[in-house]
Amino acid sequence: MDTEGLAQEELDTSDEEEWSHGKTPSTQEIERTPEDRNAFMFRHNLMPSTPDLRDFHPLPSQIPFLLDVFQENVNLFLQSVHIPSTTKMIRDLRGDMTSLTPANEALMFSIYYAAVTSMEEEDVRLNFGSTKAELNLKYRLGLEHALAKADFLNVPDLVLIQALVNFLALARRHDSPRFVWMMVGIAIRMAMSIGLHRDGSNFPSLSPFEIETRRRVWWALCLFDVRASEDQGTEFTIAVDSFDTKIPMNINNSDIDPDSKEGPTEREGLTDMSISRVSIKTCELSKRMMVRGPKAPSLEEQDHMLQKIYQELDEGFLRFSTEANISYWVIVTVARLMVAKMTLFIYLPVLFSSPGGQLSEQLRTKLFIAAIEVAEYNHALNAEQACRQWRWIFQTYTHWHAIIYILIEIPRRPWSPLVERAWTALHSIWLIPTQFKMRKNLRVWFPLRKLMNKGTQHRESELNRLINNASAAENLQNEYLTMIQPSSQAHFPAGSNAAALFLEQWKQLVQFPTQGMRAHMAASSFQGHSATGSSKLASGAPEGINANSYTMTVPRVQLWQEGVEIGGSLDAAPSSTLDIPSNADKLEARPVEPSVGPAFQQTTSTSLDNFLSTQPADGETMPSLWTDDFIEQVDLGTLDNMDLDSDIDWYNWVESAKGMD
Template identity: 30%
Template structure:
């Protein structure tokens, strides 16, 4: 009896439903014993003798697939592509306008096009990957899919290792995280799956949350501080520390943000460890937590909040183009949740509608800042979303349980900075990216100097004249508004692209140089002194290369005078430090032309000074009596 092959015991019904590993201990497995649930083992169905025909069917289908794919000769694909390109070239320019208005069908080519192609390249018909080929291929793959969907005894073992259900993600959170593609999209060469991420001890967890509230939350107001503080305190005081995968990811992104917002010295004093070590640790933990929550395939509001925090802080952590690339992912995740089409938010409860619009407009800010950082086009334009601006309101004045409408408060609220950056980004992007302005229908296009002045005055009235000196966030928002207003004048005169949305202003070169200097001085002041310990991470995150380039260009012409002397004093201060915070570092493609411009401006100034010396030496000197 011992030599006979015993039938394999199947997992109990409870473990199979929960998608967890069953140790198959009789009469009650360990998982059911711990969960105090009924443990019932299913009886095995009678063995069917259908395995051989099923395998034969699969082999036949695979054989037919090989024959179909064999018709595609890779060596002659270039010839086919060349023939197709030659056929399409004459009609491309003439059909461009028509295709702009009429969407192209996404199903299959028209019969006329098929006949034209077959006529023009009849000699390659046997090698052309036609609709017939794809039809046969899809038919065969669909057949294989149906065949593989049939149950078998081996499915039981495969299912035990499948942790894709929500229940499984709750009980064994980190299992299978490496199998998600989400973990490999952050561009982190240090990413690994070796150590299981763990939350910090209670005191350190609460300290990092406090740091986040002080340094990050005032500038990124899309988390609700009161309700999240209550959740974090419950989590920190809990012995089991059970929380959803989305909240796990959000917490690790908060840890990463808190550490990144600190200086090296402040991090060591407040957290007792070096910033480089802690930031690297929690960056990887945040990436693993996001991957385990499967943020790409199953996004929700909490996960998009977490990803937005991660991508925003990543720009302060490193200089690579990862942030620029990942910003498009954040935009798509927001669009997946339809954050951009909320309108006035009447389809959602008041609290949820407000949190959605706060998150969406920060994504808009992230897009504009990323485009400015790289000198590229923005992803979004004002015609692509209709969500209302966030409400000027403190977090304590609304919450998840409110049912009535949300009304703004008269004085600057806690989220005044977010409202300021949202409005500034909207106007800034509209002017800096004319391809977006061309189709914008939400407001009148900015085509005259007077209209631009009206927009500038509205920003001044909303954020500068009403700034509350006792509210540090309000004062910081007013400084940002000043910088944006000055940069608007620079962009109109020196646009990012050849096509401008504004008629060139009547401004002298001295005015442009003075404006560029003012921007650099304001930015320099915001990264030191009064703001340094809290918000310098935000200001340093995006080096103002455009005003610097404008100033250097003007200094190639304006080589002398008090204004030129002042400009060089400012440039000599910022140039050595800004090259370390520019995108892709000082060796990147953005800094190289600035470095050349800097050298040319210095040569022009030196040449002017040398000319003055020569003129002075050439003047006759009076002889002593």
């Protein structure tokens, strides 16, 4: 059944039936303008009058720049908008925005909004002479009014869904996950109402351009559905096998245009769609991995799907790209992060359902390493200056499974270099969400504060124990040297070995003799792959690429914030100067000039307070989740009496926490 235009046909039919029977309408709804009918969606019915949309447009001279920013920062990953045809539309307007159709006007506002929201505060101020908050609100209001004017709920079309897709891609950065989840549901129903869940090849009347655009928009909604459902702990709105829309073709945007009569020939190698197709194929596998109920895949099947993500990435992107490309580094890092994250998703329920036995201990180590990888890869992506234009993507994720598991696991373990590494990763300024709205949910942080206190006390106790027990420290070192290590290396000094760096830091903390340390710290002393997979992507660099040249291609950040001294007294305040030990007999690493700051902070018992009060790069306010003003509002007696092992179902807590930021 051709569902194109179905919504409009039904609307027209219902109106005709009302009047054909000579009845007086029982409502004034049909007399209201689309702006009036849709104002409730965005609360604009509280405004005294409908504004003039011309007041919300940027200067004509600014539009090409905004389109370029949108293409580089947003559309590179989504490909929801065909840039050549949009550029032509803008050029043909010659600055007269009044000639835009309502749908195209909504699309333009979505591009303005997405472009500005994806930018950093200083970049917005430099290029527009306004604050990011001012322009963000201006273009969002313009988009909301334009959508209402286009009557998007009653007369959906492909362009309006494109506009909503662009908005939803960035809305997660400032809106609540619940709002995004609701709006994604609306967008999906709009898409289904015009048949996007059916491949366009089923409709002979559609042009090749329309068929391909429909595929891109539908799969963007599939990506949002996975993310929104994950946030809320709900089933997917788009069920697996409920649609037949094909994955977009591997083509360049220049291969197709609205006037094309014949479909393009699919290309081999890198195209404008390559990155988007990698995301789509990963999304498809994720949906199948996370199916619940009788059709849920087994652990073996899930693990196979996890490895297939690597295969898809290699076949569709890596073998055609070069490590000199920043997008190459980003895609590889995101893939590693995702595999580590999915490892937590798959195995945490198994661990919590079988708390005893050897299997649990093996799983605990596997998951501990995966959680460290998630935190470190997340830090690397956010801290890397060369990909700051995509930071908006990384900052919309809060990796609750990794945060909680590290906090739970640390007090269980003797304080080895691996635990010190996890503790350091926990202090990344990028790991905790930035939305100040989270302070409305203060009580949900009580267990986390308790876990943090427990971890701090355990660290101090363990370090004191190891300082006074050289034999125990030596045993931990020997065990560490034979362990499988986290694969996350990207944000450490070029040419260094992360496992060796943390061994050095740990040795200083426990005052362990460092004589002959060089032999212990050779890269070959450590296992060369992580616990999350054996694929080439689980290593420090993809197969066939020189690890040293790879790590130096893109500017890296140093492990500790510039100005922080490693080691020292447990009670010492953070130092003001950085000096990563350069002694040849201690550390085989070449310090490099930091390209981004700040990175990881000094991990003293008080560092989290300082860490969480740090301002993010875009000027948002970090929530002081662990600071003194927070503690004043907490019933510490309740915290002290809380049994973290029996009073809290941590897996369910994580599931509920994902939707609260």
